[in-house]
Amino acid sequence: MPLRPRLLRAGDLVRFDGRLHTVAALEGTAVRLVEEGQSPSVVTLAHLLSGEDFEVVTPVSVRTVVSAAGVLEGLPDKAARRAEWWQGHLVEMLTGRPLDTLLPH
Template identity: 35%
Template sequence: MSVSRPSAVQVGNQIRWRDGLHIIVGIFGGLVRLRDVVGQDVEVLVGTLLSDPTFQVVTGGDPRIPLAPAGLIDDLPEEAVTRARWWEEHIVEVLRGYGIDAEPEQEPRPEYDPHTTSLRQRELAKVAELAELGQPVALSTFQRLRHKYAARGL
């Protein structure tokens, strides 16, 4: 059975919670990882976050991505996890315009701005960028990875 994230809790959301602004940088099982404006991370249970009267979504996040089972990547070799997170960073930049570790106020690079470029243009820009970095990938391969990420998450 596939578990979906509640629509109010998506990676990339900027939220107001308790005494400050945070960005949702990860969702793992029933935990949400938040990063505050000074870069400090905290994990909180999804139910705790959603039931807190101070919780408010300020900006939208990525398209809904199903949750992976808790601890799914924990048993993988470190090299595989590192590579998966590397791909995730590139895929997320194509989807929302900036990477996972971007500051909340950071503007997307022009070639990845979802407000001015199509998804296809962003994909082509990423494929070209990866080739320049010595990591060539076919557009169809990148699209397949993006679709898998959108369907199953990391």
């Protein structure tokens, strides 16, 4: 049985149901998949992860952290700094690597 990914992100290429799909969006437990030349489809995350042939094809080295630019705008400086600290901490816990090693330079 293949290893399951620790993270699934928008933009990842996945194998599911015998075909390659791009993860277009994740919202709650729903995953929107787009197969080249086909209409988008929506599946539950549980259904996707339990697929016999499910696999994240995107190499880990290509995966990037999406910037949250603009999300913290308007917050007091102290709250924004604290949110940025939590982001770095959580990314390191989930990936095993510090955030600054995952960001493009």
